[in-house]
Amino acid sequence: MLTIAQTIVDAIVAHARLDHPDEACGVVAGPAGSDRPERFIPMVNAARSPTFYEFDSTDLLTLYREMDSLDEEPVVIYHSHTSTQAYPSRTDISYASEPHAHYVLVSTADEVDVEFRSFRIVDGEVTEEPVEIVTGEVE
Amino acid sequence: MAIEVSIPTILRTYTAGAKSVEATGATLGAVINDLEAQFPGIADRLVDAGSLRRFVNIYINDEDVRFLGGIDAEVADGDNVTVLPAVAGGA
Numbered sequence: 001m002l003t004i005a006q007t008i009v010d011a012i013v014a015h016a017r018l019d020h021p022d023e024a025c026g027v028v029a030g031p032a033g034s035d036r037p038e039r040f041i042p043m044v045n046a047a048r049s050p051t052f053y054e055f056d057s058t059d060l061l062t063l064y065r066e067m068d069s070l071d072e073e074p075v076v077i078y079h080s081h082t083s084t085q086a087y088p089s090r091t092d093i094s095y096a097s098e099p100h101a102h103y104v105l106v107s108t109a110d111e112v113d114v115e116f117r118s119f120r121i122v123d124g125e126v127t128e129e130p131v132e133i134v135t136g137e138v139e
Numbered sequence: 140m141a142i143e144v145s146i147p148t149i150l151r152t153y154t155a156g157a158k159s160v161e162a163t164g165a166t167l168g169a170v171i172n173d174l175e176a177q178f179p180g181i182a183d184r185l186v187d188a189g190s191l192r193r194f195v196n197i198y199i200n201d202e203d204v205r206f207l208g209g210i211d212a213e214v215a216d217g218d219n220v221t222v223l224p225a226v227a228g229g230a
Binding site for chain 2: 023025027043047049050051052053054055057058060061064065077079081082083084088089091092095096097098099100
C-alpha cells in the first residue's frame with residue numbers, strides 16, 4: 001500500500017501535465033526505512049521523449065548524495081505515460097532497480113482524466129498496490 | 140591501492156549487505172575484476188561483452204566515467220567509485 005499526501009499527488013500530476021507530451025519523472029524522498037513519501041523532487045527527463053525517461057546521470061548522483069546526507073531514501077519513483085495506460089511497461093520493469101520503492105505511474109493520455117497508480121517492482125515482478133491518499137501529512 | 144566503492148541497494152545482495160567496499164585496480168576494468176574476485180557475480184551486473192552496461196552509472200570522484208574513458212578510466216589510490224543504476228523507463 002502506498003500512503004501519500006494529496007498535496008504530493010497533486011504535485012506529481014501537475015508535473016506530468018506540464019511536461020506532456022514528454023514523459024515526466026521524479027522522486028518523492030522520505031526518511032530511510034519509514035516508507036513515508038515526504039519530499040517531492042521533480043527531475044528533468046534527460047531523454048525528453050514521449051516514450052522514454054531517464055534521470056541525467058549527474059542529476060542522479062546529486063540526488064542520491066543529497067538523500068544520503070539527509071538520511072532519506074527514494075520512497076516513490078514516479079513517471080508518466082503520455083499516450084498509454086498507467087501500467088509499468090517491459091522497459092519500466094527491466095530498469096526498475098530500487099526494490100524498496102513504490103513505482104508510481106501517471107497517465108496523461110486523456111486530457112481531462114488522469115490515471116494515478118502505484119506498483120512494487122521486485123526481481124522483474126510487478127504487483128499493483130492500493131493508494132491511500134491522505135489530507136495533511138503522512139503519519 | 141585502496142579504492143572505496145559505493146554499492147547501490149540492488150547490488151548489496153552480492154556484498155552481504157555492505158554499502159561500501161574496498162577494491163584495488165589502476166583502471167575501472169581492473170577494479171571491477173577485483174570486485175568480481177571478492178563478490179562473484181557482481182561484474183555481470185556492471186559489464187556486458189567487455190563494456191559498461193548502458194543503464195548503470197559509474198562515477199569516479201563524482202564524475203561520470205563516460206567522460207573519463209569508460210571501462211578504461213584510470214583510478215588512483217584513495218579515489219571514490221560510486222555505482223548507481225539508472226532511473227529510467229519507457230512507455
